[in-house]
Every structure is written in C-alpha cells, then in structure tokens.
Amino acid sequence: MKKNVIVGQSGGPTAVINASLYGVVSEALKRSDSFDKVYGMVNGIEGFLNGHIMDMKPLEESGELELVKTTPGSYLGSCRYKLPEDLNDEVYPALFRRFEEYGIGYFFYIGGNDSMDTVSKLSRYAEGIQSDIRFIGVPKTIDNDLVLTDHTPGFGSAAKYVASTVREVAVDASVYDNKKSVTIVEIMGRHAGWLTAASVLARKFEGDNPVLIYLPETAFDQETFISQVQDALEKVPNLVVCISEGINDGKGTFVCELASDVGVDNFGHKMLTGSGKYLENLVKARLGVKVRSIELNVCQRCSSSMLSAADHQEAIGAGAYGVQAALAGETGKMISFKRIEGDTYKMEYAAEDVNQICNQEKTVPLDWITNNGSDIGQAFIDYALPLVQGSVEVPEENGLPKFAYRK
Amino acid sequence: MKKNVIVGQSGGPTAVINASLYGVVSEALKRSDSFDKVYGMVNGIEGFLNGHIMDMKPLEESGELELVKTTPGSYLGSCRYKLPEDLNDEVYPALFRRFEEYGIGYFFYIGGNDSMDTVSKLSRYAEGIQSDIRFIGVPKTIDNDLVLTDHTPGFGSAAKYVASTVREVAVDASVYDNKKSVTIVEIMGRHAGWLTAASVLARKFEGDNPVLIYLPETAFDQETFISQVQDALEKVPNLVVCISEGINDGKGTFVCELASDVGVDNFGHKMLTGSGKYLENLVKARLGVKVRSIELNVCQRCSSSMLSAADHQEAIGAGAYGVQAALAGETGKMISFKRIEGDTYKMEYAAEDVNQICNQEKTVPLDWITNNGSDIGQAFIDYALPLVQGSVEVPEENGLPKFAYRK
Numbered sequence: 001m002k003k004n005v006i007v008g009q010s011g012g013p014t015a016v017i018n019a020s021l022y023g024v025v026s027e028a029l030k031r032s033d034s035f036d037k038v039y040g041m042v043n044g045i046e047g048f049l050n051g052h053i054m055d056m057k058p059l060e061e062s063g064e065l066e067l068v069k070t071t072p073g074s075y076l077g078s079c080r081y082k083l084p085e086d087l088n089d090e091v092y093p094a095l096f097r098r099f100e101e102y103g104i105g106y107f108f109y110i111g112g113n114d115s116m117d118t119v120s121k122l123s124r125y126a127e128g129i130q131s132d133i134r135f136i137g138v139p140k141t142i143d144n145d146l147v148l149t150d151h152t153p154g155f156g157s158a159a160k161y162v163a164s165t166v167r168e169v170a171v172d173a174s175v176y177d178n179k180k181s182v183t184i185v186e187i188m189g190r191h192a193g194w195l196t197a198a199s200v201l202a203r204k205f206e207g208d209n210p211v212l213i214y215l216p217e218t219a220f221d222q223e224t225f226i227s228q229v230q231d232a233l234e235k236v237p238n239l240v241v242c243i244s245e246g247i248n249d250g251k252g253t254f255v256c257e258l259a260s261d262v263g264v265d266n267f268g269h270k271m272l273t274g275s276g277k278y279l280e281n282l283v284k285a286r287l288g289v290k291v292r293s294i295e296l297n298v299c300q301r302c303s304s305s306m307l308s309a310a311d312h313q314e315a316i317g318a319g320a321y322g323v324q325a326a327l328a329g330e331t332g333k334m335i336s337f338k339r340i341e342g343d344t345y346k347m348e349y350a351a352e353d354v355n356q357i358c359n360q361e362k363t364v365p366l367d368w369i370t371n372n373g374s375d376i377g378q379a380f381i382d383y384a385l386p387l388v389q390g391s392v393e394v395p396e397e398n399g400l401p402k403f404a405y406r407k
Numbered sequence: 408m409k410k411n412v413i414v415g416q417s418g419g420p421t422a423v424i425n426a427s428l429y430g431v432v433s434e435a436l437k438r439s440d441s442f443d444k445v446y447g448m449v450n451g452i453e454g455f456l457n458g459h460i461m462d463m464k465p466l467e468e469s470g471e472l473e474l475v476k477t478t479p480g481s482y483l484g485s486c487r488y489k490l491p492e493d494l495n496d497e498v499y500p501a502l503f504r505r506f507e508e509y510g511i512g513y514f515f516y517i518g519g520n521d522s523m524d525t526v527s528k529l530s531r532y533a534e535g536i537q538s539d540i541r542f543i544g545v546p547k548t549i550d551n552d553l554v555l556t557d558h559t560p561g562f563g564s565a566a567k568y569v570a571s572t573v574r575e576v577a578v579d580a581s582v583y584d585n586k587k588s589v590t591i592v593e594i595m596g597r598h599a600g601w602l603t604a605a606s607v608l609a610r611k612f613e614g615d616n617p618v619l620i621y622l623p624e625t626a627f628d629q630e631t632f633i634s635q636v637q638d639a640l641e642k643v644p645n646l647v648v649c650i651s652e653g654i655n656d657g658k659g660t661f662v663c664e665l666a667s668d669v670g671v672d673n674f675g676h677k678m679l680t681g682s683g684k685y686l687e688n689l690v691k692a693r694l695g696v697k698v699r700s701i702e703l704n705v706c707q708r709c710s711s712s713m714l715s716a717a718d719h720q721e722a723i724g725a726g727a728y729g730v731q732a733a734l735a736g737e738t739g740k741m742i743s744f745k746r747i748e749g750d751t752y753k754m755e756y757a758a759e760d761v762n763q764i765c766n767q768e769k770t771v772p773l774d775w776i777t778n779n780g781s782d783i784g785q786a787f788i789d790y791a792l793p794l795v796q797g798s799v800e801v802p803e804e805n806g807l808p809k810f811a812y813r814k
Contacts, residue, residue: 013582043583073578080583164807165706171480171810172709175420176450176487201807297701299572302579305712308806388806399715399795400571400608403578 002034003105005323007056008041008048009140010111010118011080013073013302014154015161016315017140018404020110021076022069023319024138025056028106034327039102042406044079045109045118049095053102054406067404069316070394072304075404082114083121092125099133106134106326110319112141112152116334116358123332123354134326137334137354138318142301144194147360148352149336153318154301156311156387159198161303162187162296163388166242167202169294170209173238181290182229182239182283185210186276188300190246192363193217195300198384199242200376209240217363218373219250225279226286228374233289247275255279304401309390314347321349345386409441410512412730414463415448415455416547417518417525418487420480420709421561422568423722424547425811427517428483429476430726431545432463435513441734446509449813451486452516452525456502460509461813474811476723477801479709482811489521490528499532506540513541513733517726519548519559523741523765530739530761541733544741544761545725549708551601554767555759556743560725561708563718563794566605568710569594569703570795573649574609576701577616580645587644588697589636589690592617593683595707597653599770600624602707605791606649607783616647624770625780626657632686633693635781640696652682662686711808716797721754728756752793 005028009017021040028038038056041048054076059065068075084091099107109119116137123135139146142158166185173183187196193215200213211232214220232239248254256275276293283291318335325333333351340346370377395402412435416424428447435445445463448455461483466472475482491498506514516526523544530542546553549565573592580590594603600622607620618639621627639646655661663682683700690698725742732740740758747753777784802809 013579071578072575074582078582160806164712165710167807167810168479168709168711169705171478172420172705175481175485204812292705294704294706295702298576298579298699299701299706302575303572303712304575305571305710385805390806391803396798398792399567399797400574403574405611 002036004037004039004103005035005106005108006039006041006048006053006102006104007108007110008044009074009076009078010044010109010115011078011141013078014140014142015072015157015302015304015307016153016312017110018068018071018073018075019312019315020138020140020153020319022065023316024108024110024323025065026060027320027323029057029060031323031327035106036103040076043077044081045083045095046079046081047077048098049091051098064404067395067402070304070307070392071403072302075406077406080114083118087121087125087128095122096125096129096131104133106136108136108138108319108322108326110138110140112139112143113146113358113361116146116354119334119354120332120358126331134329134331136322136326136330137357138322139334139336142195143189143192145192145361145363146334146357147362148357149334150339150347151337151387153311153315155194156308156314157306158195158300159201159384160308160388161300161306162195162198163201164306165296166199166210166240170202170240173209173240176238179290180233180237182233182241184276184279184283184291184293185240185242186245186293186295187242188296189216189244191216191361193244194364196242196244197364197368197376197380200381201384201388207235209236209238210242211236211239212241212374213376214241214243214247214374215364215369216244216246216248217366218369220247220255220373221249222282224372226282229283230287243275243279245275304394307392307394308388309392310387312392317349325351409443411444411446411510412442412513412515413446413448413455413460413509413511414515414517415451416481416483416485417451417516417522418485418548420485421547421549422479422564422709422711422714423560423719424517425475425478425480425482426719426722427545427547427560427726429472430723431515431517431730432472433467434727434730436464436467438730438734442513443510447483450484451488452490452502453486453488454484455505456498458505471811474802474809477711477714477799478810479711482813484813487521490525494528494532494535502529503532503536503538511540513543515543515545515726515729515733517545517547519546519550520553520765520768523553523761526741527739527761527765533738541736541738543729543733543737544764545729546741546743549602550596550599552599552768552770553741553764554769555764556741557746557754558744558794560718560722562601563715563721564713565602565707566608566791567715567718567795568707568713569602569605570608571713572703573606573617573647577609577647580616580647583645586697587640589640589646589648591683591686591690591698591700592647592649593652593700593702594649595703596623596651598623598768600651601771603649603651604771604775604783604787607788608791608795614642616643616645617649618643618646619648619781620783621648621650621654621781622771622776623651623653623655624773625776627654627662627780628656629689631779633689636690637694650682650686654682711801714799714801715795716799717794719799724756732758
C-alpha cells in the first residue's frame, strides 16, 4: 500500500521557503505511482501534533500552487517548537501515532538549524523504534549559516534585497553631497555575517559605498570604528556603513547590549535590537556629523520584490530533490548544495547527514574579511555574485503583488 | 537668439523625480527650434549660485538619459536652500547675473512645497525687474501634500511600495498565527497622512491587515489606541498597525516627542523620530503581547523596486508638459494634475499659480478617515488605487539594479 507524504515549514520566513514547498509538493504529486496523499502540516511540527494538516492536491488543481511559488513567508505557517533532547519523552510516541494515523511514510521539513534538529531527532527516534518513515530536511535560511552546504535557499534573494537596497540608500544619501553624513544600515545576522557581507555587492567601484562593513565574526572595537568612520568621511562625504545586528566585542557582549536590555527566545537565542541606533548616537556624539541609522528589519526576509531567479530555482530544486532522495531510500538527511569548480557557476544537489548539520553554525571565513575587520574581500564577491542573478516576476493584482493564502 | 534651458531638483528624493528630469530634458532637447542649450543645475539653486551646472545633451547622446528615467533619487543632486523672503536681498541679483551669464530663458524646478517657494520668489523677482525668464515648477513629493493638484508625482510609487511592503510584513507576521502579536509600521508623513493611508491598499478583504491605521490629521489618544488594539487582537491575532511618523495629540505634541528630544531642520520643520518605537513599548507595557515596530525609513522614497507605471508615466509627462507650458508663455506656474470625472481613471495636465501652492499643505480630508480615527474609508481607496497601477522594469546589471550616476 502506498504511503502518504507530509511537508512542513519551520523557523523564520524567507522569500523562497514557499518555492521549496512548491518543489516538494509538485514533485510528490508527480510521483503518484509512489505516494498516495500529499499533506501539509499547518504551523509545523507543533500544529501537526495537534492534528492540523491539509491536503495539498486541491492547491494544484485550483492553480493556487503556482501562486505559492512566488509568495513570501511560510504558506503552511511556522512554529518555533523545539523537540525535547530526551528521546524517551512522551511527545515522540505521540508524534508517531499521528504519523500512523495519517499513513505517513515520508516527512519533509523545510527550515534552518533548529528545523534540522527536529529532523535529526525524529529520524533517530524512528531508527530506535525501527520505523521505516523517511525524514528529509530541506534547507532554508537567509542567514546562510548551515554547514555542509555551499549556501542555503533564501540567502540569494535576501542578499539581492540587501545589496540593491543599500545601493538605493547610498543614492538617497548622496543627494546633498556638499554636506558630510553617515548612514548606518543594520542587517540581520546574529552570529553569521553572510547577509551583511552581501552589502558589498552594492559597491560599483573600489572605494564606493558601502565603504565600511562590519560582521559579527570579528571583534568590534568602538574606538577603531570611530577612527575608520572619520578616515572614510575624508574620501566619501556621504558615507554608508553596513553592520550586522550581531556585532560584538569578541568577548560575548553585543554592541546593542551596551544600549538596552535584551530578552532570550525559547531556543535560548539572545533577542537583539538596536546596534545601528547605538552607533548612530555614538557617531553623532563623537564626530558631530549628520547621522541616521536604518534597520532593514523583516523586509529583508519577506520581500518578494527582489527575488533572485538563481535562488528561486534552487529553492524549488532542493524541494524536488528531497522527494527524489527519500524515494531513493535516504532518511536523516538534509539536501545540500555542492558548487562545481569552474569558470561559470554550476551547482549540484546532494544529501548530507542531518546530525552533522543541526545546531552548528557556519560563519564567514575570517580571511574573507579584510581591512582590519571593516571590509569584505573579493573571495566573498566571487562566492555571492552568482546567487543573486536574475529576477522573478511576481503576479500583480490591482497594482499590488498577488500572494497565496491558506484558507 | 535662442535662449537656454536650465532644470534643477530640490528637496528629498523620490523614486520618480528623475523621471520628471527626463521629461523636461528630453522634451527640451526635442525643441531645438526653440531652445539652444539644456543645462542641469547641480545641487539645486544653491549649486547654481556657485556656478555648478552641466550640459544635458551628452547624456542623451550616450544613452545615459534612458537610465536616468528609472534611477531613484536626485540625479542632479538636491539642496535645502531657502531663498530669503526679502526680494531686496543681494542673492536675487546674484542669481539673475548667473541666469544672464548662462543665457537662461527657461527655468524648471522639480520639487515639493519648499521648491515651489523658490519658483514663486524667482518669478516675483523677475516680474519686479521685468525679466522675461520663465519659471516653472514641476511637482514632486511622496507626501502628496501640494494643493491645487489631484496628486503629485512620487506619491504613486511610494504608495505602491508602502502597500506592498505592508502586505509582505503582514505575511511575515502571520506565520506564527497561534500567538498574539502586534506589528507597528511607521510610515513617512509629518503633517499629511496620504502615504500612511496608502497602507489600506494592502488589505485584501474587510477586517484584513492592516486593521488599524492612524494619520496625523486626527488627534491621537493613547488610551483609545490601546483599547482599539486590544479589541482588534480579539479578531486578528497577528495584528498589523500602520502609523504616520507625525501622529500627534491634536494640540501640537507629536507622539515621538513623548519619547525623545527633537531638533528642527533649516525650514523650521520638527525632525521626527520614533513614534513607532514609543508605541511598541507602550503596547508591550500595557497589553503584554509580543510587539515589534518597523520604520519603513528612506526605502519608501528611494526604492526602485516598486515603481508604479502610472506614476512613472505621469512624472515624465509633468516634466514634458512644463516645457510646453513655458513655451506657451507661462511663468510663475506649477504643473498640476486634474482628474477627469468618470468610471475609468483619466488625468490631464494644467498649470496653476505657484504662489497659491508654495508653503501650503494639503492633508487627507477628514471624512476619508473613519472608525474614530483608526481607519481609512473607500473614498481614499478609490482615489489612490489608479495611482499604483502597473510596474516598470528597471535594468539590471550583474544581478542588481543599474542606475545612472552624475560623473
């Protein structure tokens, strides 16, 4: 008897997490010789536990699935539910009873580190009870911080959004070019500076804005920063500086913590706010020039206006490849991207042990960070440029982007 | 002997101020029977006073002018230089000596209220000295606050950016739909709420996000606000609230002033910051739900990613019509938009007395603001929807938007 497929999404949204959902669902629906039903879990593993699932077939029939492909955010809804470390916890048999109830043979989870932790735990539990359900992770994160993959779906579109927005902010900053000014752009990234590094792509020539770029990978020193800003202002009067939200002193103190109290989310991550605002006030006080800070905020992960065609295609492909890998017998794996060496960009899909991936963080190589921690080198540009190529047309309705919504 | 044309840009940038520049320049270059040279003033009237001008013809020859058409910000650079009220000030003869030096017969200034003030003063001074130079204002402002015109170029694209971004923020906010949350989006607009009102276009059905919208036109009361948020959360757990930066208590105190000190710019405008942040903290303290605030910031005026085709075409047309009006003998006028009554949107250009426009502000009609100051009615939707229609393709180079830059 044919088994059913279930797919879920978890963690923060990206511009292409639904493209991967499209990839899983459309590929699984194509393989009706191998699968019976294709379900989506609503609000991730947490919703699934409460029996919130939906049949995905009608979406294909109504044409809605095509719209899902270019809808940002998590169509199925997300959760930040962390499975217990203890595999003897009662939640595991409860989940596997649900799997049995719904005839699930194949489980796909689209997400970042924490979601891969879910895939890891479920596949290990399955192994322990000799279940033959196959568990596959499909990567997703604008942070690009997953190990054992060249990059992650979601990063390319976020990088394109960041780079083009920084280019536009630099245009905006330069209109009064007879007066010195500093614009500080704060970009997402707690521990990994990939997305902030992508701001370098906005630069059109050596010495162009953004002149200074700071990542969390290197220790941030306020005095060095002030002197670097001062020097840069001599050459570029309308200076644009890009910083990661997670810049820190290298000893565990975030710059934003200098300004305000912080909370902790339920994965134990510090919740950050205000590095840009803090530095805005610092520059104003120390250098007396016009300063403003801009937090790119959630738009960098949810905007559909700067989808990278390369990223979008790979996100769909990762989902489809996940289905193929599961059919080929893989379980406890995350789909990964391998870059093929050569003059032109080529990538192939693979499947890596999810246990080696979850709860790890891949940061920007230190030798890609240049000029005393204030700039990004050519190695990163060569790495990132292929990932932002091409654009994707998002359908419009009455002058605004048309998205798919769960009924 | 044929006279020369000069065109300048002033005030804050918009997504289409360069489209109007394109309109003036391309139309003037076409009329070589009427005009000799076409100059641009670099950094507005202030740069012109210092002799900073450029010949625009080579831009057309090199094809750069086509790129100017979709470049956000002010290609020629801007200024915030206010001409003295006293027409006997020595700056006026200095400026007219410059006009004579460059053989200027036609002066075009693209900008908002303050720029129309410049056109008004120059045309009045010209009348006083019996100069035959013609002075024409071409409107530009995302604020849409100029009187005697149905709307202003720049508003449509900014409105489209705001509405689509708010729609995406609402998608982002809804992924954890099992937990109550409030997202406050702060939108530009000191005294006129047009752009904030445009957030209503993001709504797909009655009761959809953004559920609450607050403009500076009506008095903002914190207690009413808290109770409206509380009520709305009962129906929409992931609530999106849009506010103008300039919301105030109706007695002259801005909400942001409750939180922080403010400065004054050199036009005597209060410089605002932080209404959204203030309300974020208020909601957190009073309702104890998850809250975040997002400041759309400069992206709403400088993004090229959501150009409205309708706005873009009208911005070009306003520039071209300005040239035609000057040729027809007009001076001391601003180009205006007249909407033709009817079932489908139709607009025609006109020229209005600039003295009746400068230093005035057109705010949102109070009867377009509904639900006790917390919502926007159908009259506004009918007004704004035609202005955001259609999209414009911006050329890409290496995966990022390609813009024109002054050499």
